[in-house]
Amino acid sequence: AQSVTQPDIHITVSEGASLELRCNYSYGATPYLFWYVQSPGQGLQLLLKYFSGDTLVQGIKGFEAEFKRSQSSFNLRKPSVHWSDAAEYFCAVGAVGNTPLVFGKGTRLSVIA
Amino acid sequence: EAQVTQNPRYLITVTGKKLTVTCSQNMNHEYMSWYRQDPGLGLRQIYYSMNVEVTDKGDVPEGYKVSRKEKRNFPLILESPSPNQTSLYFCASRSRGGGNEQFFGPGTRLTVL
Numbered sequence: 001a002q003s004v005t006q007p008d009i010h011i012t013v014s015e016g017a018s019l020e021l022r023c024n025y026s027y028g029a030t031p032y033l034f035w036y037v038q039s040p041g042q043g044l045q046l047l048l049k050y051f052s053g054d055t056l057v058q059g060i061k062g063f064e065a066e067f068k069r070s071q072s073s074f075n076l077r078k079p080s081v082h083w084s085d086a087a088e089y090f091c092a093v094g095a096v097g098n099t100p101l102v103f104g105k106g107t108r109l110s111v112i113a
Numbered sequence: 114e115a116q117v118t119q120n121p122r123y124l125i126t127v128t129g130k131k132l133t134v135t136c137s138q139n140m141n142h143e144y145m146s147w148y149r150q151d152p153g154l155g156l157r158q159i160y161y162s163m164n165v166e167v168t169d170k171g172d173v174p175e176g177y178k179v180s181r182k183e184k185r186n187f188p189l190i191l192e193s194p195s196p197n198q199t200s201l202y203f204c205a206s207r208s209r210g211g212g213n214e215q216f217f218g219p220g221t222r223l224t225v226l
Contacts, residue, residue: 032212043217051212101215105155
C-alpha cells in the first residue's frame with residue numbers, strides 16, 4: 001500500500017521569498033502524484049499532478065513540482081510567494097486501478113509581509 | 114459547471130440524533146468517497162464507492178454508513194452521532210483510474226454536542 005509523508009507541519013515565509021514544500025511517498029511502482037491546496041474555509045483544489053514523462057510538472061498559480069524517483073520525493077516549489085498563497089497544502093499518491101488516493105497530513109503555509 | 118455539492122454546509126446537532134449529509138456530482142464519475150479532516154490528522158477516508166451499489170470501508174468507517182443507489186449521489190449517514198464525530202467532512206469524486214483528478218466538495222462542518 002502507498003503512503004505519504006509531509007515532514008513540515010507549518011512553514012512561514014516572507015512575501016516574495018521562494019517556497020519549497022516537501023513530500024515523500026512510499027509505493028512499489030511508479031505512482032500518480034498530486035498536490036492539492038486548501039484555502040481557509042474552502043475545499044481542496046488540484047494544483048498539479050504527475051503521471052509519467054517529464055519529471056518537472058507545472059501547475060496553476062505559478063507552482064511547480066519535481067518528481068525524484070531516487071529520493072521518493074515530489075516537492076512543491078514556487079519562486080515568489082504571494083500573501084494569497086497562505087493555505088494548507090496536501091500531497092497525495094495514487095496507484096494503478098481504482099484504489100483510493102492516500103493523502104499526507106498537510107503543511108500549513110503562512111505568509112508574512 | 115462541473116462540481117461536487119454537499120449539503121448542509123454547516124450542521125450542529127446533538128448526540129444520538131440521526132443525520133444525513135448529501136453529496137452529489139454532475140460529472141458522471143464512477144468513483145466517490147468521503148473524508149473527514151481533523152487538525153493534525155489530515156484527510157482520512159471514511160468510505161468509498163467504485164460504482165453504483167459498490168461501497169467499501171476506508172480508514173475510519175466506524176459510526177458511519179453510506180449508500181450508492183444512483184451514480185451521482187453518495188450520502189453519508191450518521192445513525193447515532195457522537196461528539197468524536199465533530200469534524201469537517203469532504204465528499205470527492207473522480208472518473209475511473211488511479212491517475213485521474215479527484216474533485217472535492219466544499220465541505221460540511223459538523224458539530225455534535
